[in-house]
Amino acid sequence: MTRRNRRFPDDQTFLLIGCALSITLCSMLSTTLLGIVYLNLAILPAYIGILYGNYRSGLSLSVFFLLCNVLFSEPSGLSNMILNTGILLYPLLFGLARPFKKGTVIEKIGMLWMVLFPSMLFISLVPILSGEDIYETYSEDKLLLIVYLFLTIALGGFFIYFIETAWDRLQIKEQMESSSENFKWESEKLQQITNVMPLSIMSLDEHGIVTGLNEFMLKLIHNHFPHLTREALLGQPAGKFLSKGVHEQVCERLGNYVSNNQSCSEKMTHEARTYHISMAPLPQRITGLPSGVVVIVQDITEEEKMRSELDNVERLTLVGQMAAGITHEIRNPMAVVRGFLQLMREKSPDEMNSYYQIVMEELDRANSIINDFLSLAQSRISVKEKVLLDHIIEELSPLLWADANLRGQSVEVHLDPSLPRLHLNVREIKQLILNLGRNGMEAMGAKGVLTLETRRTLDKVELMVRDTGSGISEVQRKKLFVPFFTTKNQGTGLGLSLCLSIVERHNGTIIVESEEGVGTTFTVSFPYEEEAVEFIVVE
Template identity: 70%
Template sequence: MIAIIGAIKDILLQISAASFFLFLFQWWLEQNRLTRRNGKFPDDQSFLIIACALSLALCSMLSTTLFDVAYLNLGILPAFIGILYGNFRSGLSLGAFFLFCNLLFSEPAGLSNLLLNSAILLYPLLYSLAAPFKNGTVMEKIGMLWMALFPSMLFIMLVPILNGKNPYQAHSAETLLLTLYLFLTIGLGGALVYVVEMTWDRLQKKEQLKGISEKFQWESEKLQQITNVMPLSVMSLDEDGVITGLNEYMLSSIQHHFPGLTRGDIISQPALPFFGNRLESVSLQKLVHSIETKQRHSEKLVIDTRTYHVYSAPLLNQISGVPGGAVLIVQDTTEEEKLRSELDNVERLTLVGQMAAGITHEIRNPMAVVRGFLQLMQEKSSSELDSYYQIVMEELDRANSIINDFLSLAQSRITDKEEVLLHNIIEDLGPLLWADANLRGQSVELKLPPSLPLLQLNVREIKQLILNLGRNAMEAMGDKGVLTLELRSVPGRVEMTVRDTGSGIPETQRDKLFVPFYTTKSQGTGLGLSLCLSIVERHNGTIQVESEEGKGTTFIISFPCGQEEMGTFALAE
C-alpha cells in the first residue's frame, strides 16, 4: 500500500511538472507581451518552446521509476507538444534537449532504454506531423499528438519486459496503476493541447475585440468630428426626452440663448427648456408630440427673435428594432429669413423703380412740348411777362434735370468701358471746374501724378461723377474756398480724392449722404450723391467719406486696376 501511495504521489508530481509550461505560458499571455496571433506565431512560439524546455527539464529532474521497473518521466508531453507547435529548428533543438535529459536521468541505463524512453525513433513522425498540425482543428491536433504519444508510451511500458521483468500480473494494484498511468498520460497530452488552443483562441478574440473596440472608438470620434463641422445643430435624446449628446453648433446655439452654460451643464438635462418655455405654442406642441410618438416631424420655431427649422426623427436599435430615443436637427434660418424678406423688398422696389423710370421718361415729352409753346407765347407776349415766362421755364428745366438724374440712378445696365487715364479726364474737365470756381470766388487745385495705371472706365459717367462731387464741394464752400482734386496710385487700385475747405458734414448726417432724395440744400434733389455711388459701384469701386466740422470734407474714390471684376462693392465712412 505504501508503494502504491508513493507511486501516486510521483505521478501527480510529474503531472504538475509536465503542466508547468502551460501555467507559465498563460502567465506570459496575461502580461500582454505577445503580439496578435498571426499565421506563424513568431513571438508566442518562441516563448512556448522555452516554457516546454523548462517543464521538460523539471520533469526529468523529478523523474523516477514506478515500482522500480517502469521509468516515470512525463517530460515527453512538453517535448512532443513543443516539437509540434514549433518550427523545424526549434523542434530539433527541443528533441535534442529531451534526449540529453534522458541520457542524464533515464533509468535503467542502457542504449535500448535510452532509445525507448526518449522516443527518438518517433521523431521523424513528429517532424512530419508538425506542418499539418499547425493548420488542423483542435481535435485533429489532439489526434496527431496521440499518433506519436501512444506508441511512445507503449514502448516505455514495455521496457521492463525487455529487461526480463513482468510487472503486469493479472488483478494486481501495480498493473492497474501502470495501465492508468499509460492512459492518463495520453489523456493529459490531449488536455494540454486543448488548453493551449483555448488560450490562443482567447488571446485572438481578445485582440479582435480590442481591435473592434478601437475601430468603434475611432468611428465614434470621426462621426463626432463630422457632426461638429456640419453647419447644423444636432442633439440626441433618450426615451424620456433627456439630452444624451450634442455637437458644437448646437452648443453654440444654446449658449446664444443661455450664456455661461457648458456641455456638462446641458448633458443629462431635459431638452424642452432649451427651446423656450412656450408649451402653449402650437409649433412646440407639435414637436413635443412627434418626439413622444416616435415620428418624423419638421417644424419652424421662433425663439427670442431668431427663427429655427427643427427636424426630429426617432432612433432605432438596429439589433432589437426597439426605439432608442430621438435626434433633433436644428438649422438657424434667421439670416436666410432676413435675406428672403430683403429680396422680396428688392423685387418690389425694382418693380416700382422700373415703373417710375418709365413714367418719368414719358413725362419729359409733354414737358418739352410745354416748354416749346411757352417760348412761342413769350415771343408773342409783351416784355412785361418775360420774367414770369423765365421762372416757369427754369422750373421746367429744373424738373427735367431731376428726371435725368433719376433715370441715371435707376439704370442697371452694364456700362461700356474703355482703357483710359483718369488724370486725362480730370484735365479735360479742368477749364469747366475753374470757370465755375471763378464765378464763386474760389480756386481749384489739381494734384495729378505724371504716370498712373490704365483703368477700365466709362468716360461719360466718370465726368458726371467728378462734376457732381466738384460742384457739391463748391456749394459747400464760401469765398476763397479751395477745391482740391488729387490722384494717387496704391497697390491694386487708383484713388481719387475730392477735398473742400467748407464747413464739413455733421456726423449725424453722414449715414444718410447716399440715401436717395436726402438733401440738406434748399434747392437740392437728393439724387446727386446717390448717382455718384451708383456710378462708382458700376465701376467696382468704393467711396470713403472723411469730414470734420469747420475744416471741410474729403471724398476718396477708389478704382481697381486691371480688367478683373472685384465682385463686391463697399461704402465706407
C-alpha cells in the same frame, strides 16, 4: 498571433519556454516502477511543444528532452532511452506539425493521441524487453501502470483543449481590443471631420440632452453664452440655450417633427443673423424607434445678404431697361407739351397763371424722374480725375446754403485740410453730395442743421453728411437703397439707389447710422493710396 505588450515574448515562444520548464520539472520528479518502468510525464510537454513549434524550436525541444532522459531516466541504456522518449516516432511527430497547426481542437487532440499512444505502448513494453513480466506477477503494479498510461493520454487531450481555449480567449480579447481601438480611432476621425466642416452640428438623445457637438457649434453657442464650456454643455438639455431668441412657434414645430420621427428644417433670425436649422431623428437599427436627434445649424446671413443684393441688381436691370425704353418716347412729347403751355400762358388771363404753373411743375417733376432713371441706368465707365474732395464741397456750398435758407435751416461745413487727392468723377460726386444733402434737409424741420464733414483715416477718406431730423427706423434702414422704396410722399425712391451706384463705381462704401428723434448720418468712404514722394537731388 503575438502579444500586444511587446515587453513579453510572443505566445508560441512563451508556450515553448513553458514546455521546456515542464520537461525539466517532470524529469526531476520522475521515478521508476519496480525499477523497470520509467514514469515521466515530460513526454507530454515535449510532444506538445514539438507540434505547436516550428522546425527549429521543435528540434531544440526534442534534443533537450533526450538530454533530460539521459540525465534522469532509470534504468539507463540506449534501448530504454529510445523506448522512453519515443524517438522512433519523431519523424511522424514533425510531419504532423504543419497540419496540426491548421486543425480544429478535436483534430489536434487526435493527432497528439496518434503519436502519444504508440509511445506509451513502447514504455509499457520495457519490462517485456527486459525479460521481466510484471503483468502476470504483480496485479497491483499492472493496474497502476495501466492507469498511468491512460492518464497520460487523457492529460494530453486536456492540455491541448486547455491551450486552445486559452489561445481562443486571448484572440477574442485582442480582437476586442483591436475593435475598440479601431472604433475609438473612427470616432476621433469622425469628430475631426465634423470639426472642420463649416456646419454647426449637435447630437441629442431622446430626452433632448446634449450628447456631442463640434467646434463650430461650440463657437456658435459662445456667441450667445460665452461662459459655457464643452463639459458644461454635455449632459444638459438643449432647450436651455437653443430656445433663447428663437420664436416659440419655430421651437414647437421643430419639436413636433422630431417627436413624429420626421426630418425638418426651419429658417430663423436672431440678433441680426440668419440661421438655417435642420433636425433629423436618429432611429435605432433594430427597433427603428428614435434614440436621439442630430441638429445642424448653418449661418446663412451672408447668403441672404447676397440674395438681397442680387434682387437689387435685378431691379436695377429692370430700371435700366425701362429707362432705355421710355426716354425717347416720353421726354420729347413732354418738351413739346411744356413749350405749348408756355405759349398758352402768355396769351391767357393772369388768373390762369397759377394753373399753368402747377401743370409745368408737374411736367418738370416727371422730367426729373426720367433723369433719375437715366442716371441710375448708366453703365458706362466713369471718367475720373485727381481732385480734392474739399474743393467739390466748397463749390456746392453756396447752392446748399441757398436751399437751407429757403427752409429756415443752416449748413455747417467741417473740412480736413490734410485730405489727399482722389480719383473722382466730379459730376457724379456733386450729384451724390446734393442728393444726400437735400435728403437731409427734407428730413428736418425749420432750424435744422445739416453738417458736411470730411476726415482722413489710415487708408480711406470719409465724407459724413449729418442731419438733425427725425431719424430712420431699423426696418426702413434695411430698405433704404432698394429701388422705388421711399419714405417721402412725393419721392421716387431712386435717389439713394443712385447714390449707392455712384459710390460703388468709385470702389467706396456707404454706411447709414440713425437714431430716431436724434438724426441720421451717411458716411461715404473712398479708398486711396499713399503717393510716392519724389526726392530731387541737387548737385
